[in-house]
Amino acid sequence: MSEDKGVTDNDVTIPAQSKGAVVTRSGSSGEVAPGEVLLKVSGLQKHFPIRSGLLKRQTGSVKAVDGLDFDVRSGETLGVVGESGCGKSTMGRLITRLLEPTGGTVEFEGRDITHLGVRGMRPMRRDVQMIFQDPYSSLNPRHTVGGIISAPFKLQGVEPEGGVKKEVQRLLEVVGLNPEHYNRYPHEFSGGQRQRIGIARALALKPKLVVADEPVSALDVSIQAQVVNLLDDLQQELGLTYVIIAHDLSVIRHVSDRIAVMYLGKIVELADRRSLYAAPMHPYTKALMSAVPVPDPKRRGTKSERILLKGDVPSPISPPSGCRFHTRCWKATEICTTREPVLVELKPGQRVACHHPENAPDQAPGEAVLPEARESIEVVTIGAAASEAVESEPAAEAATEPEAATEPEAAAKSEPAVKSEPAVKPDPAAKPSTGAKVKAEAADGEGKAGASEAGVKDAPASEAGSSEAGSEGTAQESTDK
Numbered sequence: 001m002s003e004d005k006g007v008t009d010n011d012v013t014i015p016a017q018s019k020g021a022v023v024t025r026s027g028s029s030g031e032v033a034p035g036e037v038l039l040k041v042s043g044l045q046k047h048f049p050i051r052s053g054l055l056k057r058q059t060g061s062v063k064a065v066d067g068l069d070f071d072v073r074s075g076e077t078l079g080v081v082g083e084s085g086c087g088k089s090t091m092g093r094l095i096t097r098l099l100e101p102t103g104g105t106v107e108f109e110g111r112d113i114t115h116l117g118v119r120g121m122r123p124m125r126r127d128v129q130m131i132f133q134d135p136y137s138s139l140n141p142r143h144t145v146g147g148i149i150s151a152p153f154k155l156q157g158v159e160p161e162g163g164v165k166k167e168v169q170r171l172l173e174v175v176g177l178n179p180e181h182y183n184r185y186p187h188e189f190s191g192g193q194r195q196r197i198g199i200a201r202a203l204a205l206k207p208k209l210v211v212a213d214e215p216v217s218a219l220d221v222s223i224q225a226q227v228v229n230l231l232d233d234l235q236q237e238l239g240l241t242y243v244i245i246a247h248d249l250s251v252i253r254h255v256s257d258r259i260a261v262m263y264l265g266k267i268v269e270l271a272d273r274r275s276l277y278a279a280p281m282h283p284y285t286k287a288l289m290s291a292v293p294v295p296d297p298k299r300r301g302t303k304s305e306r307i308l309l310k311g312d313v314p315s316p317i318s319p320p321s322g323c324r325f326h327t328r329c330w331k332a333t334e335i336c337t338t339r340e341p342v343l344v345e346l347k348p349g350q351r352v353a354c355h356h357p358e359n360a361p362d363q364a365p366g367e368a369v370l371p372e373a374r375e376s377i378e379v380v381t382i383g384a385a386a387s388e389a390v391e392s393e394p395a396a397e398a399a400t401e402p403e404a405a406t407e408p409e410a411a412a413k414s415e416p417a418v419k420s421e422p423a424v425k426p427d428p429a430a431k432p433s434t435g436a437k438v439k440a441e442a443a444d445g446e447g448k449a450g451a452s453e454a455g456v457k458d459a460p461a462s463e464a465g466s467s468e469a470g471s472e473g474t475a476q477e478s479t480d481k
């Protein structure tokens, strides 16, 4: 994760790994040094078939993921952001091989895992784990916490030194839960604590890559920071590599080293965090960014502009021709409607797929903006008063990114720039102030909050999803989502 996330005394304490708890691996093909490519994705596609009629003939397909190219380097956090339905979760499930890709390749540690079968994937499951969005449905309510966290050991036939129970209790401690709660059931825990259980399960086999799909979006805002901090601490402690999927730009900003912005199944911009926030190049990224709270307290009193994209995201069943964003882009010209822009590096470390990027030379100069493009957005100026609603943005964030956002950025309260983007939340980057709370929750471990029986759904498949069985169980296609 990014370098601004220093650990304070108040943060959750992570005990040193016990010497006896080493899980021997035999799965992967080779060790990857920090900074080297751990995961390589090329031309990745997932088209869900649409079937209709008596014979269930395929009549079309949902192009959920439609040609992704990116790398994930060992030790980094790649944040993936985009509106609802742009294919983030599908991408996460493809790279963890919970879904079978329609096209393209996925390489892990230099080994092509795109079409590995169940047996072939078994060793890889130790190295690649997933944390799911909903801590209420991703834990089997009939299993104790001990049973849930020890499942990966059983599925993989791994016997940690000192025994499974001891290792599970150590993991509970690592994620800030009371090891004595081994025999409790998920409903006895709060949402944040359940997500910690999910994290402990994902970490059981000491994975190299953890894909977290909206790990905090189902949690109360006050708990989000604690879980983000925990993920951060665990990364430093265990040298993990993360792909974190979120629609909340505040979360993405805090956790990511690099960020991929997705729109309708494609990556439209891929850049390191600083470059992206300082000078977004894709108009879509710019629109998303304009909804981010101003991190610099000095600039909060100033007026800022928010770009409101009109209209809905087009259907992934028949995405627009050319650039998929052209139907909502205020810069669209003729070429955007016919020719798909390629993701190219226009600045070191910043790749963008756009004919008319922001903060960079025009890639198709001399074209006239389409008349309808002018109508595609509304720019709202937000005054000084509104910006006060972002007081919860931590000063720490501002201190680390003084140069962030050259474009006017907007503040809270008014309508979000993109319909699916939630109203501004307090930034979970508030590490120093939340550390104490993390400790409190960890020490408490009682889990009284929130979790009623009714809220717990039976979802054994998704529970096992981070383990081997679940991955196989969830790797089914359906068109009824």
Ligand SMILES: Nc1ncnc2c1ncn2[C@@H]1O[C@H](COP(=O)(O)OP(=O)(O)OP(=O)(O)O)[C@@H](O)[C@H]1O
Binding pocket: 048, 062, 063, 064, 082, 083, 084, 085, 086, 087, 088, 089, 090, 091, 247, 316, 477, 478, 479, 480, 481
């Ligand atoms: N099993 C499925 N069968 C058919 N269509 C699917 C299936 N899973 C996802 N889709 C479709 O693929 C598209 C991308 O979905 P996905 O869940 O990956 O998006 P997302 O960006 O993660 O959105 P969200 O943030 O709402 O989860 C959506 O249009 C969705 O309806």
